[in-house]
Amino acid sequence: MRYFVHISYNGLQYNGWQKQLNVLNIQGVIENALTQIFKVPVFINGCGRTDAQVHASQFFFHMDIEQPWDFDLIFRLNKLLPLNIAVYDIIPMEGLPHARFDAVQRAYDYFLHTYKDPFLNGLSSYYLLENLQWDQMKAAVALLPLYKDYRAFCTSPDKYEHTLCYVRSASLMVDEKGEKMRFQISSNRFLGKMIRIIMGQLLKIGQGTLSVDEFESHLISRKTPALITPAHPQGLYLSKVTYPYLNLPPRVDFSAVLQKHADTNWKAL
Structure with a gap:
């Protein structure tokens, strides 16, 4: 099942959104939190690639999760994530919409x-x-x-x-x-x-x-x-x-x- 996730972040401490080796990035921090919760690797695709130290007061990423969950995922994510990243909505989507390529x-x-x-x-x-x-x-x-x-x-x-x-x-x-x-x-x-x-x-x-x-x-x-x-x-x-x-x-x-x-x-x- 594909989900869109609505978040915001203060990017001051990060080297941008995109996952890179050996530098702190927002995508990697979120993927690590999701992987910790679901006990399997979870990969996400963001709606853009903000630069180092750039913020987002609205941002979306999509993820594919096969297994259903019976807990408050928003609560758990916000508990695991640092205070400079916040999760607001997790929205199930029909088909395979793309967080980056579908944005108009x-x-x-x-x-x-x-x-x-x-x-x-x-x-x-x-x-x-x-x-x-x-x-x-x-x-x-x-x-x-x-x-x-x-x-x-x-x-x-x-x-x-x-x-x-x-x-x-x-x-x-x-x-x-x-x-x-x-x-x-x-x-x-x-x-x-x-x-x-x-x-x-x-x-x-x-x-x-x-x-x-x-x-x-x-x-x-x-x-x-x-x-x-x-x-x-x-x-x-x-x-x-x-x-x-x-x-x-x-x-x-x-x-x-x-x-x-x-x-x-x-x-x-």
Whole structure:
């Protein structure tokens, strides 16, 4: 029987989702917990491959379990898993749907703060910057849904069959003091480090070292910038995954500090 499992995780201590030898990864930790519970090897497939130190406020994986169980699997998993990984739902699925290949839309949030704050450490990316040109950054963000090929904003474009990404929405918000920023983007797919590269380019625009026209020229020409500077990973969250047959709201908000600002102080640019 195939099951989809709905989880979230704080990725700060992990070298990404994907299982790798000799490094701490989320997939491996979850597989070890499932194997311990069922006493047979259990392998899982995730809905994506988040980078090292990247978070997910919503994430799905699928697993195939032949034997039925007569205990509270969610409770046992949460008891075995570390506090930075949480399981919310285990959903039996008809047929063999795929957690990664069947997803039709993924949404990410990127949080950034411009002053040193110990309570945002690891939850938002810290950049000691002043007087960012928010209007220019907003103009660049507005261009993203107008283009389909993101070859220029990818670390290894040649490893993909194609570099088409159908960005459905992109927005930039800032708090009232201009000290915290939230970038949101949704698409059917994303390329390697694509969001962090875009965010790095937006920061250059905000500092006045890159123009909006230069930013757009890369989208038009599909040529990679001479210098790629991906933004820090700690502020990036996979925040929503949607399937044709499954569209659950996230079970958790962002950290209390971030969410308070998201609810009360953010304003759209």
